[in-house]
Amino acid sequence: MSRRDFIAVLAGPELPKLPEGLTAVSLRGFTAVLGAKARLWRKSVSRKAILEGATLRQRQIEALMVCGTVLPALPGMTIEPGRLPDLIAANAPLLTQLADELFEQAQFQVSVSWEGGAPNDDGESRQLTDTIEKTLSPLVTDRIALPRIDRMVWNNAILLPASDEVKLDRALAAIDAAWSDRLRIRVIGPSPALSFASLGVRPIRRAEIAAAKAALDVSNSDDPQAIHAARQAKLRIAPPEQWNDLRDAAALLMTFSRCPSDPPPPLVYRWQEGRAEPGEHWRDVA
Numbered sequence: 001m002s003r004r005d006f007i008a009v010l011a012g013p014e015l016p017k018l019p020e021g022l023t024a025v026s027l028r029g030f031t032a033v034l035g036a037k038a039r040l041w042r043k044s045v046s047r048k049a050i051l052e053g054a055t056l057r058q059r060q061i062e063a064l065m066v067c068g069t070v071l072p073a074l075p076g077m078t079i080e081p082g083r084l085p086d087l088i089a090a091n092a093p094l095l096t097q098l099a100d101e102l103f104e105q106a107q108f109q110v111s112v113s114w115e116g117g118a119p120n121d122d123g124e125s126r127q128l129t130d131t132i133e134k135t136l137s138p139l140v141t142d143r144i145a146l147p148r149i150d151r152m153v154w155n156n157a158i159l160l161p162a163s164d165e166v167k168l169d170r171a172l173a174a175i176d177a178a179w180s181d182r183l184r185i186r187v188i189g190p191s192p193a194l195s196f197a198s199l200g201v202r203p204i205r206r207a208e209i210a211a212a213k214a215a216l217d218v219s220n221s222d223d224p225q226a227i228h229a230a231r232q233a234k235l236r237i238a239p240p241e242q243w244n245d246l247r248d249a250a251a252l253l254m255t256f257s258r259c260p261s262d263p264p265p266p267l268v269y270r271w272q273e274g275r276a277e278p279g280e281h282w283r284d285v286a
Contacts, residue, residue: 005035011099070192090265108189157195212249
């Protein structure tokens with residue numbers, strides 16, 4: 001079966017009306033959304049074609065926001081449509097956690113730069129940074145600092161309740177007015193929480209299952225209670241430097257136990273821009 005671009009997972013009990021060009025599979029309160037047939041990477045693909053594809057994908061993800069909470073997939077993720085039920089069944093705890101965390105939340109990218117009257121020293125820039133953070137802090141659920149260029153003083157991806165967009169506009173207008181229109185403030189959004197909770201997908205290999213069973217000394221990889229008991233027993237006696245490996249082994253087996261298919265189900269992990277490795281997020285909920 002041909003692989004297709006993996007676009008997002010929607011949280012909701014009913015299959016929503018999707019934008020043109022997208023298809024979906026619904027199961028257990030989630031809808032996995034697919035795009036066009038995945039294209040194999042070729043050196044001959046032009047930069048223009050790549051940019052056009054990325055722009056289309058971003059528009060598709062943003063168009064899904066009217067359907068409810070959107071968990072966007074990382075660019076480049078592909079999957080066979082027939083594996084979607086296994087993906088949802090095996091990774092339901094992580095999907096549930098993320099859907100609850102991001103319920104009615106939206107991402108904005110906010111950048112603030114000096115325009116024209118940039119100061120000669122860093123003192124005024126530090127003062128501006130303090131003003132921005134004190135003003136926006138009451139509104140923001142989470143934020144991630146992004147790289148700054150040129151005269152940029154502040155560049156962050158921020159997460160806040162979608163209903164607070166007007167409050168964000170007012171706060172930024174107040175900052176601009178306080179600095180006598182010397183600033184260039186740019187806002188991109190709203191969008192789903194692309195920087196905070198994008199979904200990555202990778203296969204679970206039989207060799208990984210065997211290694212995880214050996215690490216935990218369990219014989220039945222289909223028994224969640226046995227896996228949990230083995231995890232706790234191993235953590236009590238293992239040195240701290242082995243704890244993450246043991247948790248990873250248990251998380252992988254728990255994921256497989258929810259859908260012990262052949263081949264094993266795809267494993268979903270959470271990606272956050274500039275933050276921890278994927279395993280540090282999914283091991284605690286699997």
